[in-house]
Amino acid sequence: MTDFHIRPGDEVAEALRAGRPVVALESTIVSHGLPRPENLRVARQIERAVRDVGAVPATIGMVGGRLVVGLDDAELTRLATADGVAKLSVRDLAVAAATGADGATTVAATSAVAAAAGIRVFATGGLGGVHREAAQTFDESADLTTLARTPIAVVCAGVKSILDVGATLERMETLGVGVVGYRTRRFPGFFVTDGGFDLDWSVDSPEQVAAVLAARAAHGVQTGGLVVANPLPVDEQLDRDLHDRTLADGLARLERAGVTGKAVTPYLLAHFHSATQGASLAVNVRLVLRNADLAARIAVAAARSAA
Template sequence: MTDFAIQYGEHVLHAHQDGKPVVALESTIISHGLPHPDNLRVAREIEQTVRDNGAVPATIGMIGGQVVVGLDGDQIEHLALAKDVAKLSVRDLAIAAARRADGATTVAATSAIAEAAGIRVFATGGLGGVHREANLTFDESADLTELARTPIVVVCAGVKSILDVGATLERLETLGVSVAGYQTRRFPGFFITDGGFDVDWQLDSPEQVADFIAAREAQGTSTGALVLANPLPTGEQLDPALHDRTLASGLSLLAEENVTGKAVTPFLLSHFHSSTEGKSLEVNIRIILRNSALAARIAAASGKGAAGPVGFSAP
């Protein structure tokens, strides 16, 4: 019978054995978030950024039905180049494994797998959330419900500005997900520094975030994630006027072409890329590199390596 247990890259196994801090990384940015050849180049830059800031990268994905925590270089290249890589949320993992699929993990799936692997810090670009007009479509990302039950620190640039940011913050509050701005009390809007909403809490250093991790574990009262919103400096954001024009035209096209469900986000991100002549792509890359650096510093400050559940084995 096939062994579907999570497998681990050699570098993650060694990190576990040596007690080194580990940062989880998603793989949808490789297969669905960035065009080739930027996807492969940036995937390598992300991992190197984590290393440069004192932690071990663990890019998570599925190869031939096998979930791997800590993809190696060849596996990352495979996901970057393959044409039929599935986009995997949590509900898809077992089905994709049964079909021996190649898959890239979303925020929700990466969070769940990282938690199973004992990894407590995860870097991504922006979260999924409540879609615009969700009162009619009921379209909400599975990221939200997964973060409600997964005690992980997610370093991100807020939620993608193509979504309903205010409604997403309301849902996170209802679901009991902690939200804090990193050195700010304003919630970022992914491409733009200020998404237009306040947050209740601010954390100012990797050490303060490490204290949050320690306090949550000591208190034992919270099972949800911390969304640590790390905004771009204003000088590095997408021009807000350009952002607003592009978003408006993208939403119009979305309605004209009747794009729905999980196709909405890649459709709008592609529109941003083409309409801004690549400026949004440059911003997207800056976001993930900055978040990866901060996540590594948090993991190093907290001393949180992979906890090493039963079943650690190399692929």
């Protein structure tokens, strides 16, 4: 009989048993979000950023139908270099496991698997959310509904700026997903520092985020996730005018090409990479590394306070 259990990597399993800090990392950025061969180099760099702060990285993915929490380097290389790696949201996990697929987990799937494994902090680039024209298409990322029922803190640079940011924030409020800005009262816009919307709450340190997580657990009322929105410094963002021109052009191309569903985000991110001559890719890497660093600091602070 096939074993469909989640398999923690040896290092992650030991860290969880010992109460050491662990940070979950997604694998879609490795298989679908970055071009080869940069994807594997950056994946290793993200894990190193977590280790440098004193936490254990747990990159999550599916290898031959087995969900692995803490891919080893050979498994990470396989997902980074193989053709036909599936992009797995929560709804895809069981089918992919039963068919023995290789798959990379989205924010939604990574959050769900990490929480099931006992990991409470997750670093990513940007969340999915409500797509533009969602009033007609009903196109909304499973990231939002998954976070509504998953007790995990997600450190991100807001939601991808190709989405309807205002509608996404409204949906998170409706779904009960907490949102705090890290040293800001403005919601970040992924490639750009300011996504154009105010936030009700701000936190100033990893210790303060850890205290929020402890309070949520103690109250026992909120069952969903916490989004820690970590903006890029202004001098590290993508040039704002270049961003706006590229986004407008990309949306027009998207409509002409009739691209929909899961293909929208990879299409627009590839367009940004091409139209900005790689500048958006450099920004993407910077923000993911910053988020990994902050998530590791939060995980360390949470482990210290629980000791």
